[in-house]
Amino acid sequence: MLKTVLIGAGGIAWKHCEALRKLGVEISGIYDVNPVNAGRLAEAFGCPVVSDPVHAIAGADMVHILTPPSKRWEYVECALAYKKHIFMEKPVAISLEDAQRMELAAKAVPVQFMVGFTQRFRKGYRIIREWLDQGRLGDVVQAYCFRIGPGPGFGGKLNDSWRTAEGYVCGMTIESLSHDIDFLQSLAGRVIQAEGFVKGTVASLPQFDNNVNAALLFEGGGIGSITASWSSHIAFNAKGIIGTRGSVMLKGEDIWDSTCLTAKFEDGTSVCESLDDIFQEGEGYLEENRHFITCIEKNIPVGCDITVGREVLAISRKILDSSIRGR
Ligand SMILES: NC(=O)c1ccc[n+]([C@@H]2O[C@H](COP(=O)([O-])OP(=O)(O)OC[C@H]3O[C@@H](n4cnc5c(N)ncnc54)[C@H](O)[C@@H]3O)[C@@H](O)[C@H]2O)c1
Incomplete structure (x- = not known):
């Protein structure tokens, strides 16, 4: 069973949890700077809250980065350092410099890096x-x-x-x-x-x-x-x-x-x-996660x-x- 860590436990994270559960992916940790948000989501889906995102990412196969777009780089950098697949919500960043930095860093690591264009x-x-x-x-x-x-x-x-x-x-x-x-x-x-x-x-x-x-x-x-x-x-x-x-x-x-x-x-x-x-029930989120997992398993390009x-x-x-x- 593939394992993922969710970074960011706000509105969109609920949709991803539902999709990941249907696809049989284990959510091995949920991290949020706001522990109340992390706790609420973790309780609803029976997953652990983690306080050390680096350690959690190191122990998983992939990471779902679901934070606001200006708060992504440190998690991308960590996932790439541990060669973990990345699913990241859109927009990829606010500044083009941030986006280019992520793109450049990702080029050097053989992992999937999908953006959630639902x-x-x-x-x-x-x-x-x-x-x-x-x-x-x-x-x-x-x-x-x-x-x-x-x-x-x-x-x-x-x-x-x-x-x-x-x-x-x-x-x-x-x-x-x-x-x-x-x-x-x-x-x-x-x-x-x-x-x-x-x-x-x-x-x-x-x-x-x-x-x-x-x-x-x-x-x-x-x-x-x-x-x-x-x-x-x-x-x-x-x-x-x-x-x-x-x-x-x-x-x-x-x-x-x-x-x-x-x-x-x-x-x-x-x-x-x-x-x-x-859509409101999550068709797009389910299908995008299914696509992400298929691309990981078959090692084919994610497209987006x-x-x-x-x-x-x-x-x-x-x-x-x-x-x-x-x-
Ligand atoms: N694909 C879609 O249809 C869709 C729909 C909604 C949102 N989104 C995208 O998802 C992203 C998140 O949006 P949302 O609606 O879930 O926002 P939200 O405010 O509901 O949730 C964001 C969460 O991230 C946490 N957070 C903030 N800074 C953090 C940090 N540095 N580290 C860890 N956690 C941090 C917050 O505490 C909050 O729980 C945005 O980029 C948004 O555009 C996509």
Whole structure:
């Protein structure tokens, strides 16, 4: 049985614990700087809390790094020193320097280093991927993500989360857009240009952007856009691809759910499918962990690795920079 140590016992750690339990992975330790969080999770899943993360990592096969994105390097460095596989939540970091440091260090060690781009492991995404591979959609003309809803720092206490806490904050363009950028880039091709306007609604915390409008250009010539908001009173999302031979859209009445898949093809056929969106129950987290374990066992590349994570962060940074420059 493979053993992992969880570093960070907040909201996302619960999803990973559920997934790991279903996959038969032993959680040999849970570490958090906040022992209350670690204790609560450990009790729910019957796992030990550890006070020495280095010792715990040394005794496991892999580590799940689920801390806020600015608090990752010391755990990455430790896991690589002991040659342990790494699963790390997105975004990989806040600064590009941190991300590059991790990527460089990982290159020297023969371990898997997967980044949790959950969207890739949901049913709707997998159908679109298959249609693109089969040529059913043709070449990508346009790809888009429109995702709005109430989010952190909106209508609640500001400093009840690292997302809106000084010293941790990174804003939506880095945190949440990492999902959209990876979704678009992995389907429509590498982004070669990214420009945008970014806006925050919390005057006391200017680093906390919660509204973005971005324009993208893909390597293959397709164009793309991302509109996202964490301060919308209405929640909705629609994302899709307009291709030369067909178009597809995934949508849902929430910022996350994708319960409806619609497609039309040039030959007149169409698809309108209601997806059992079991995302809230953890479909994406289960499948991404299954993928991670399979890649470890079969020694095959994970696909969404630290290099992909660093590239996604670089695009978030480009959007932020262009907004600052007023382009
Ligand atoms: N893939 C997804 O769908 C998804 C969803 C939610 C969150 N996330 C990502 O997961 C990460 C964590 O988010 P969250 O929602 O779980 O946050 P959270 O605030 O709920 O949990 C973070 C936990 O990390 C702990 N922590 C902080 N600094 C630490 C340190 N230096 N060492 C050890 N523990 C530390 C905190 O005490 C807290 O328990 C973020 O990068 C976020 O973007 C991904």
